[in-house]
Amino acid sequence: MRKLALTDEILLKIDKPARYIGGEINSIMKDRERVDIRFAMCFPDVYEIGMSHLGIQILYDMLNKFEDTWCERVYSPWMDLDEIMRKEQIPLFALESQDPVKEFDFLGITLQYEMCYTNILQVLDLSGIPIFAKERTWEDAIVIGGGPCVYNPEPIAPFFDLFYIGEGETMYRQLFDLYKEAKKAGKSREEFLIEAGKLPGIYAPAFYETTYHEDGTIADFYPVRPELPGKIMKEMVRDLSDTFYPEKPVVPFIRVTQDRVVLEIQRGCIRGCRFCQAGQLYRPVRERSLEFLKERAVVMLKATGHEEISLSSLSSSDFSKLPEFIDYLIEECRKRHVNISLPSLRIDAFSLDVMSKVQDVKKSSLTFAPEAGTQRMRNVINKGLTEEVILNGAKLAFEGGWNKVKLYFMLGLPTETEEDVKGIALLSNEIAKLYYETVPKEKRNGKVQITASTSFFIPKPFTPFQWAPMCTKEQFLDKAHTVKTAVLEQLNKKSIKYNWHEADVSVLEGILARGDRKVADVIYMAYKKGCIYDAWGEYYKHDIWMECFDACGLSVDFYTTRERSLDEKFPWDFIDCGVTKEFLKREWERALGEEVTPNCKMACQGCGAARFGTGICFEERKDAP
Amino acid sequence: MKYRIKFSKYGSMIFIGHLDMMRYFQKAIRRAEIPIAYSTGFSPHQIMSFAAPLGVGLYSGGEYLDIEVTEELSTAYMKEALNRTMAEGVEILSVKALPENAENAMASVAAAGYFIKIREGHEPDFRFGEGFDDFFTQPAIPYEKETKKSRKLLDLKEGIYDYTVTEDGIRLLVNASSSGNIKPGMIMDAYYAYLGKKPAEFDFVVTREETYTKNAEGRFISLDEVGRDI
Numbered sequence: 001m002r003k004l005a006l007t008d009e010i011l012l013k014i015d016k017p018a019r020y021i022g023g024e025i026n027s028i029m030k031d032r033e034r035v036d037i038r039f040a041m042c043f044p045d046v047y048e049i050g051m052s053h054l055g056i057q058i059l060y061d062m063l064n065k066f067e068d069t070w071c072e073r074v075y076s077p078w079m080d081l082d083e084i085m086r087k088e089q090i091p092l093f094a095l096e097s098q099d100p101v102k103e104f105d106f107l108g109i110t111l112q113y114e115m116c117y118t119n120i121l122q123v124l125d126l127s128g129i130p131i132f133a134k135e136r137t138w139e140d141a142i143v144i145g146g147g148p149c150v151y152n153p154e155p156i157a158p159f160f161d162l163f164y165i166g167e168g169e170t171m172y173r174q175l176f177d178l179y180k181e182a183k184k185a186g187k188s189r190e191e192f193l194i195e196a197g198k199l200p201g202i203y204a205p206a207f208y209e210t211t212y213h214e215d216g217t218i219a220d221f222y223p224v225r226p227e228l229p230g231k232i233m234k235e236m237v238r239d240l241s242d243t244f245y246p247e248k249p250v251v252p253f254i255r256v257t258q259d260r261v262v263l264e265i266q267r268g269c270i271r272g273c274r275f276c277q278a279g280q281l282y283r284p285v286r287e288r289s290l291e292f293l294k295e296r297a298v299v300m301l302k303a304t305g306h307e308e309i310s311l312s313s314l315s316s317s318d319f320s321k322l323p324e325f326i327d328y329l330i331e332e333c334r335k336r337h338v339n340i341s342l343p344s345l346r347i348d349a350f351s352l353d354v355m356s357k358v359q360d361v362k363k364s365s366l367t368f369a370p371e372a373g374t375q376r377m378r379n380v381i382n383k384g385l386t387e388e389v390i391l392n393g394a395k396l397a398f399e400g401g402w403n404k405v406k407l408y409f410m411l412g413l414p415t416e417t418e419e420d421v422k423g424i425a426l427l428s429n430e431i432a433k434l435y436y437e438t439v440p441k442e443k444r445n446g447k448v449q450i451t452a453s454t455s456f457f458i459p460k461p462f463t464p465f466q467w468a469p470m471c472t473k474e475q476f477l478d479k480a481h482t483v484k485t486a487v488l489e490q491l492n493k494k495s496i497k498y499n500w501h502e503a504d505v506s507v508l509e510g511i512l513a514r515g516d517r518k519v520a521d522v523i524y525m526a527y528k529k530g531c532i533y534d535a536w537g538e539y540y541k542h543d544i545w546m547e548c549f550d551a552c553g554l555s556v557d558f559y560t561t562r563e564r565s566l567d568e569k570f571p572w573d574f575i576d577c578g579v580t581k582e583f584l585k586r587e588w589e590r591a592l593g594e595e596v597t598p599n600c601k602m603a604c605q606g607c608g609a610a611r612f613g614t615g616i617c618f619e620e621r622k623d624a625p
Numbered sequence: 626m627k628y629r630i631k632f633s634k635y636g637s638m639i640f641i642g643h644l645d646m647m648r649y650f651q652k653a654i655r656r657a658e659i660p661i662a663y664s665t666g667f668s669p670h671q672i673m674s675f676a677a678p679l680g681v682g683l684y685s686g687g688e689y690l691d692i693e694v695t696e697e698l699s700t701a702y703m704k705e706a707l708n709r710t711m712a713e714g715v716e717i718l719s720v721k722a723l724p725e726n727a728e729n730a731m732a733s734v735a736a737a738g739y740f741i742k743i744r745e746g747h748e749p750d751f752r753f754g755e756g757f758d759d760f761f762t763q764p765a766i767p768y769e770k771e772t773k774k775s776r777k778l779l780d781l782k783e784g785i786y787d788y789t790v791t792e793d794g795i796r797l798l799v800n801a802s803s804s805g806n807i808k809p810g811m812i813m814d815a816y817y818a819y820l821g822k823k824p825a826e827f828d829f830v831v832t833r834e835e836t837y838t839k840n841a842e843g844r845f846i847s848l849d850e851v852g853r854d855i
Binding site for chain 1: 636637638639640641645648649651652653654655656658663669671681682710712713714744827
């Protein structure tokens with residue numbers, strides 16, 4: 001039987017001990033003596049969040065299919081255990097073997113959001129791995145980062161040996177072979193890292209240098225080793241129906257955020273919303289085949305016993321085989337008493353019909369993401385959703401018995417005026433009004449409930465808005481106040497509930513998202529002063545972060561509110577994500593001109609992703625005369 | 626068609642609480658493709674009921690749950706199908722078919738057998754079982770039970786049906802019915818108080834060895850003796 005790393009007494013003292021015991025159904029045990037590569041795959045947040053992440057499930061499955069590799073999982077210990085581990089000097093361990101992470105060959109850390117950066121340092125620290133890569137030796141695991149935040153890895157570059165840029169399915173095998181060779185040939189750690197840095201998609205940050213202009217912007221960024229590339233192209237899966245995808249995902253003992261089978265139906269998005277980073281990073285759109293999806297849905301349900309299946313994609317309604325696949329799923333799931341959850345569906349007659357078949361209309365609410373309150377603003381962000389479409393969808397839904405509507409908006413978008421901000425309240429009111437006009441009194445099931453939520457817009461790398469200035473905290477809060485006041489002026493104010501996000505945390509996210517390597521010192525200092533779990537409101541310590549920026553001599557405004565010139569060199573410019581900087585510039589200018597750009601299905605915009613020779617770009621060309 | 630499943634809980638599974646065990650079995654039954662019956666209504670759920678919740682940290686060799694299935698399966702098949710999909714730390718010990726008129730698992734619980742030993746590193750400065758005979762020969766064992774709402778004075782002696790002091794611990798047979806459930810911790814509190822001592826947190830390792838019901842003659846029989854193999 002497995003021996004646990006923590007004593008029974010500790011496990012009985014802390015909250016949710018099941019986070020730390022491993023042994024879940026479908027978790028993989030191997031003989032540690034019979035593998036060459038031990039890989040610790042870490043999601044630097046609490047178990048329930050980390051276990052809900054599809055990307056890790058895909059990589060866990062793939063790496064364990066390699067016979068010479070044992071991939072295990074690691075999550076951030078929650079605050080209660082963190083304290084005990086520090087006090088009693090218990091090293092961080094992987095869930096499967098319960099062995100210390102320090103003994104592993106690789107520690108892979110997925111970077112899903114900027115607010116987990118201090119948790120990376122927590123994981124390294126608790127593992128007993130030097131926080132700074134330059135202090136590590138062959139005794140320490142190779143620390144490699146992946147996930148969407150590696151598209152600007154510079155703020156955390158000093159903490160990593162390598163970054164894997166792009167989709168994880170393609171390059172690990174070659175990386176491991178290189179590692180085994182290096183170990184066998186008695187090469188130094190540095191020699192191995194340089195060799196790795198020559199692989200496609202792999203970035204070895206220690207061998208790159210940045211020089212700065214006097215104003216703090218980047219003058220030059222270059223490899224100090226001539227054999228390393230100056231530009232790194234993202235890795236990408238060409239055929240999503242012929243690649244790794246788990247048949248037996250791990251089934252947690254405790255309830256996690258995503259407690260269901262998750263089936264990724266396609267990757268990428270045709271829409272090109274100008275604020276959205278994922279929409280650019282995962283271009284071009286690639287669909288999985290119907291045969292693949294049908295087979296995998298059943299296999300995964302059988303292997304997990306989950307009672308719900310969810311379809312995952314950036315915009316499910318754009319999946320060309322959706323009606324056929326949903327018909328199949330409804331039939332299969334009815335037999336098995338399995339629920340179907342369909343996030344990211346556009347509200348129209350088709351989706352309402354599907355939802356009324358798979359959900360309890362009385363309980364469920366409808367979600368619209370207009371993102372902005374006026375048509376002008378929606379044109380700027382290229383959100384192709386018109387007020388007419390929203391109101392039509394809402395009308396159909398009200399007729400179908402729904403009376404709860406969630407609306408998502410952003411505040412602080414480029415060029416935003418007071419009219420745009422107030423438009424959020426006006427649109428919410430229009431939808432409420434529509435309910436009372438559509439549904440006769442005797443058929444109403446109480447008041448309509450409109451929940452309007454706003455988040456604060458944060459410009460992200462590789463989006464047309466990467467040049468845009470971000471609002472200050474005060475501007476954000478003023479805007480939220482304007483919406484709040486405007487909601488109270490509406491006739492249907494009693495049917496509208498308005499929520500807004502914290503502004504402090506948005507400011508920090510903005511800095512980290514477009515930060516450079518200098519920001520790493522601030523992250524280290526903040527961690528040393530006790531910042532951790534910054535994504536969790538109750539633990540976020542804004543004052544300490546701001547003090548650390550001051551102490552490191554860095555200006556918050558430089559990273560957030562400053563308007564970047566079109567010829568500025570960005571910290572992430574050495575990465576080629578497929579979409580060209582010229583295209584993004586063109587889109588930025590069109591945004592300022594309030595011009596809408598057609599989506600990939602309507603017409604190719606020449607974004608650059610066609611270079612990959614696959615997905616929607618390829619399909620269109622094939623069909624063209 | 627009703628079946629009663631007996632399972633053990635050990636190893637790292639002792640850290641999984643009762644509600645999560647219920648979810649665990651719901652998923653296990655789907656994986657084993659047991660044709661379980663579902664309730665009707667808006668959100669149908671599996672027809673399944675547990676005998677007695679087991680606290681986090683306790684081991685067990687005698688946990689029970691009843692399920693209803695829509696077609697008759699052999700008990701041996703069900704036991705094997707479930708064992709094939711168990712996590713380390715849960716073993717299906719028996720599956721029995723229940724007579725149509727059987728009382729449900731929870732209502733039929735009358736008593737439970739526990740074995741209590743000292744946790745390693747928590748050894749007391751006296752021989753653990755030594756004073757238990759004297760303790761039990763008291764005419765009554767008063768115990769004040771505190772709940773969220775009230776305080777209640779109990780006589781534990783009425784609920785302790787049998788006990789044996791062994792080399793390494795104390796074995797108890799106690800009332801586990803819904804009206805008079807006694808937890809091993811209550812007895813240890815009273816026992817230590819009698820010795821003029823107070824147990825510390827985590828002093829004991831507790832195993833529920835069996836769960837009993839009362840048969841027509843008033844004798845305690847384990848819950849699975851009610852059913853039969855088919």
